[in-house]
Amino acid sequence: MYFIARRLVITLLTLFLVSVLTFLAFNVVRGDPASLILGTEATEEQLAALREEMGLDRSLPVRYVSWLGNFLTGNLGNSVRFRGESISGLILDRLPVTFCLACLALVFILLFSFPAALISARREGGLLDRLLCACTSMSISFPGFFLAVLFIWIFGILLNFFSPGTYVSYRESPARFFGGLIFPALAVAIPNAAIMVKFLRTSILQQLRFDYVRTAYSKGASARAALYRHVLKNAIIPALTLLGMIIAEIFSGSIIIEQVFTIPGIGRLLIASIASRDYPMIQTLVVYITFIVVFANTLADICIRLIDPRIRAG
Amino acid sequence: MKNKTPVLFFSAALVFVFCACSRGGGENPETGAFGEKTGPSVTAAETPLEGGELRFGLTTEPATLDPLNSANTADGRSILFNVFEGLVKPDGEGSLLPAAAESWTLEQEGLVYVFTLREGLRFHNGDAVTQEDVKFTLETAARAGFAGFTLIEKVEAAGSRDIRVTLRERDPEFLPYITVGIVPKNNADREKNPIGTGPFLIKSYTAQQSLVLAKNPHYWRKDLPHLDTVSFVFVADSDALLLDLRGGSIDAASLTGALVHQLDPAKFDAVPGFSASVQVLALNNAVKPLDDIRVRKAINYAIDVQRIIDTAFFGEGRPSGSPLIPGLTRYYESSLADPYPFDPEKARSLLAEAGYGNGAKKISLEITVPSNYTMHVDTAQVIVSQLAEAGIEAAIKLVDWATWLADIYHGRKYQGTIISVDANNVSPRSFLARYLSDGGSNFMNFKSGEYDRVYAAALAEPSEAKRIELYKEAQKIISRNAAGVYIQDIAGFKVFPKGRFRGLVNYPLYVIDLASIYRIH
Numbered sequence: 060m061y062f063i064a065r066r067l068v069i070t071l072l073t074l075f076l077v078s079v080l081t082f083l084a085f086n087v088v089r090g091d092p093a094s095l096i097l098g099t100e101a102t103e104e105q106l107a108a109l110r111e112e113m114g115l116d117r118s119l120p121v122r123y124v125s126w127l128g129n130f131l132t133g134n135l136g137n138s139v140r141f142r143g144e145s146i147s148g149l150i151l152d153r154l155p156v157t158f159c160l161a162c163l164a165l166v167f168i169l170l171f172s173f174p175a176a177l178i179s180a181r182r183e184g185g186l187l188d189r190l191l192c193a194c195t196s197m198s199i200s201f202p203g204f205f206l207a208v209l210f211i212w213i214f215g216i217l218l219n220f221f222s223p224g225t226y227v228s229y230r231e232s233p234a235r236f237f238g239g240l241i242f243p244a245l246a247v248a249i250p251n252a253a254i255m256v257k258f259l260r261t262s263i264l265q266q267l268r269f270d271y272v273r274t275a276y277s278k279g280a281s282a283r284a285a286l287y288r289h290v291l292k293n294a295i296i297p298a299l300t301l302l303g304m305i306i307a308e309i310f311s312g313s314i315i316i317e318q319v320f321t322i323p324g325i326g327r328l329l330i331a332s333i334a335s336r337d338y339p340m341i342q343t344l345v346v347y348i349t350f351i352v353v354f355a356n357t358l359a360d361i362c363i364r365l366i367d368p369r370i371r372a373g
Numbered sequence: 374m375k376n377k378t379p380v381l382f383f384s385a386a387l388v389f390v391f392c393a394c395s396r397g398g399g400e401n402p403e404t405g406a407f408g409e410k411t412g413p414s415v416t417a418a419e420t421p422l423e424g425g426e427l428r429f430g431l432t433t434e435p436a437t438l439d440p441l442n443s444a445n446t447a448d449g450r451s452i453l454f455n456v457f458e459g460l461v462k463p464d465g466e467g468s469l470l471p472a473a474a475e476s477w478t479l480e481q482e483g484l485v486y487v488f489t490l491r492e493g494l495r496f497h498n499g500d501a502v503t504q505e506d507v508k509f510t511l512e513t514a515a516r517a518g519f520a521g522f523t524l525i526e527k528v529e530a531a532g533s534r535d536i537r538v539t540l541r542e543r544d545p546e547f548l549p550y551i552t553v554g555i556v557p558k559n560n561a562d563r564e565k566n567p568i569g570t571g572p573f574l575i576k577s578y579t580a581q582q583s584l585v586l587a588k589n590p591h592y593w594r595k596d597l598p599h600l601d602t603v604s605f606v607f608v609a610d611s612d613a614l615l616l617d618l619r620g621g622s623i624d625a626a627s628l629t630g631a632l633v634h635q636l637d638p639a640k641f642d643a644v645p646g647f648s649a650s651v652q653v654l655a656l657n658n659a660v661k662p663l664d665d666i667r668v669r670k671a672i673n674y675a676i677d678v679q680r681i682i683d684t685a686f687f688g689e690g691r692p693s694g695s696p697l698i699p700g701l702t703r704y705y706e707s708s709l710a711d712p713y714p715f716d717p718e719k720a721r722s723l724l725a726e727a728g729y730g731n732g733a734k735k736i737s738l739e740i741t742v743p744s745n746y747t748m749h750v751d752t753a754q755v756i757v758s759q760l761a762e763a764g765i766e767a768a769i770k771l772v773d774w775a776t777w778l779a780d781i782y783h784g785r786k787y788q789g790t791i792i793s794v795d796a797n798n799v800s801p802r803s804f805l806a807r808y809l810s811d812g813g814s815n816f817m818n819f820k821s822g823e824y825d826r827v828y829a830a831a832l833a834e835p836s837e838a839k840r841i842e843l844y845k846e847a848q849k850i851i852s853r854n855a856a857g858v859y860i861q862d863i864a865g866f867k868v869f870p871k872g873r874f875r876g877l878v879n880y881p882l883y884v885i886d887l888a889s890i891y892r893i894h
Contacts, residue, residue, distance in 0.1 A: 089776040091778070091779040092775075094778045094782070095775050096436065102813050103813065142436075144580060224606065224620060224622035319609070321608050321609060321613060323581045335775065
């Protein structure tokens with residue numbers, strides 16, 4: 060209980076600090092939302108009037124406090140770039156997209172990395188192990204966006220498995236929506252799964268050399284039983300920390316993949332907001348992403364404690 | 374050594390994939406069908422079809438769907454051209470045709486414009502357009518500070534269908550301004566519920582995804598539009614445009630020459646046109662060393678415009694030499710096509726005259742370029758190498774669009790920058806007004822008393838022939854003072870799948886007219 064309370068305080072503190080830093084950072088970055096909205100035709104008077112309307116003429120601390128007050132009372136305000144649309148509406152519209160993409164990618168990562176790592180570890184040095192190692196080394200060195208472009212070329216253009224740039228909303232047809240997410244999810248999953256395989260494999264191999272494994276064998280356990288019943292549980296602990304980081308990354312919007320596949324998720328919204336200096340939107344998105352990162356890591360920590368009683372005691 | 378065999382195998386597979394890619398994307402016939410200056414013509418075998426859908430890819434989104442919001446992007450205005458119509462509307466030649474008004478007359482020697490509202494004209498929702506709606510539109514635009522509208526003294530309804538617009542002073546060229554789209558007075562939220570009288574109505578808008586237009590059943594021209602639906606699909610960048618065109622998720626897009634050459638001419642029709650804007654190396658006339666006219670002239674002589682077009686634009690583009698686009702044929706001063714012929718020696722001697730030479734006295738220039746415009750970045754690179762030949766040390770500084778607008782355009786804190794300047798309407802003033810000494814958008818800090826006088830004289834001149842002469846004189850003054858380096862009207866292509874769509878009309882304005890486009894069999 061004490062542990063969870065402490066983590067909660069740390070989470071809130073992190074969120075507060077990040078929101079302050081974002082506020083400061085975008086005060087340093089050049090560019091003025093008013094001149095972006097009004098464009099090249101704007102007169103000085105129009106610019107000044109709009110800055111006043113948007114509250115940009117006030118001092119930085121005043122603006123921050125007013126934003127924080129609104130944020131805490133659940134009033135996120137309107138987007139600057141997409142005039143007339145509320146920030147909460149825009150984000151809520153994008154969340155299911157990013158979540159589905161992330162969940163699908165997560166399923167792919169888990170489905171691939173665990174069996175691959177186990178096979179690889181059990182046949183250390185064998186042909187299959189070597190092949191898998193080569194595969195993972197290559198997949199790690201492929202950046203996700205390059206895979207994305209490659210997929211669009213091979214499966215979209217050459218083989219016509221899907222039509223690049225087509226996005227079907229989950230409201231329109233859930234089946235086609237998920238169908239459209241398969242390749243983006245693969246592009247997100249492959250590099251991450253590869254890192255996971257390497258990590259798990261090393262971890263399993265390390266565990267296999269411990270004395271408790273020999274004890275298990277001497278008690279008559281088969282290689283299979285020793286691996287699944289004893290080794291895996293211990294090998295999974297360091298991997299969980301990695302998984303926490305991966306989850307944090309993909310749930311905060313796979314920015315580049317969403318951009319390449321033209322998927323309207325959190326990542327694309329963030330890019331558009333930064334390009335248009337949509338301060339209220341950026342501020343909310345950054346808080347959201349920070350929350351996801353902290354939350355995923357906390358979750359991983361809690362899981363590790365549940366699995367490993369030694370950490371719980373310490 | 375352990376992993377050698379599989380790695381080799383996978384590298385081989387990779388090489389194969391790369392070959393496949395470059396074969397598909399690398400077909401680059403320099404003299405292919407796209408190089409020809411004529412678009413596809415209708416042959417006897419092609420039967421026009423009514424109805425159908427066109428999916429048009431765009432990399433930027435409109436900033437607003439309200440025609441009375443003066444802050445829109447060029448692409449936004451280009452889309453809304455199909456949704457809203459003013460009392461008058463430009464055609465492909467730059468002439469103004471009746472639209473919401475079926476006719477107009479001038480009274481009191483041009484001080485009063487009387488527009489007669491088209492009979493039976495209806496908004497997208499079926500409501501009749503009233504004199505009150507027109508009055509409301511014009512008055513709102515005047516309050517929003519639309520160009521030209523400050524001239525309006527009052528707007529009155531007269532008779533059953535007339536609208537009398539009284540000006541503060543005579544302006545023989547008031548009509549181009551009056552193209553602002555008519556909206557209903559009683560529409561509480563123009564942003565979320567856009568209603569106009571144009572050939573298409575807005576069916577749906579989803580931020581960062583699509584804007585869907587549908588045929589307006591009440592449009593006053595019964596023969597237009599041909600298409601039932603036009604969907605604008607918003608994509609991340611021009612690479613995505615190419616991919617989506619090849620993959621078939623969009624039908625059409627506007628592309629520059631360099632991009633069009635990456636498409637297979639056997640699969641796509643490319644209709645040539647121009648961007649209707651002048652690409653300029655803008656020089657800040659107020660900062661050192663550019664406040665010296667000899668330096669500005671030297672830079673002009675050092676730059677070979679044709680070589681820029683050849684190197685960075687596949688030879689497609691129309692050299693301008695003037696702040697006006699050559700497409701405004703009535704007003705463009707054609708003697709300015711090449712006012713400063715490429716001459717690096719002359720550039721050097723002008724620089725020497727101004728006190729610049731080699732070593733410590735070598736002249737340096739920082740060119741700030743908005744990084745979202747690949748074409749301007751490409752141009753900047755060619756210019757830097759050309760300037761080096763004339764002994765000018767130029768460096769490129771890339772900034773994002775937000776920074777460019779704030780620091781360069783509004784802040785005027787720069788030495789040189791490359792940008793395309795477009796116009797809101799078909800009047801030459803749209804291009805020329807910014808050079809007035811006190812012009813609010815005079816981001817080049819151009820100052821010439823002579824220019825201000827000629828421009829003012831043009832505004833007051835009732836005779837059209839004399840007015841045109843004055844506009845041409847104004848262009849010559851800008852050129853003589855070497856305000857900047859006027860490069861070209863960049864060629865722009867509208868690309869369609871081969872043999873599917875016809876009827877595109879090019880405008881001397883940055884718009885795309887969807888009403889005239891139709892499918893063929």
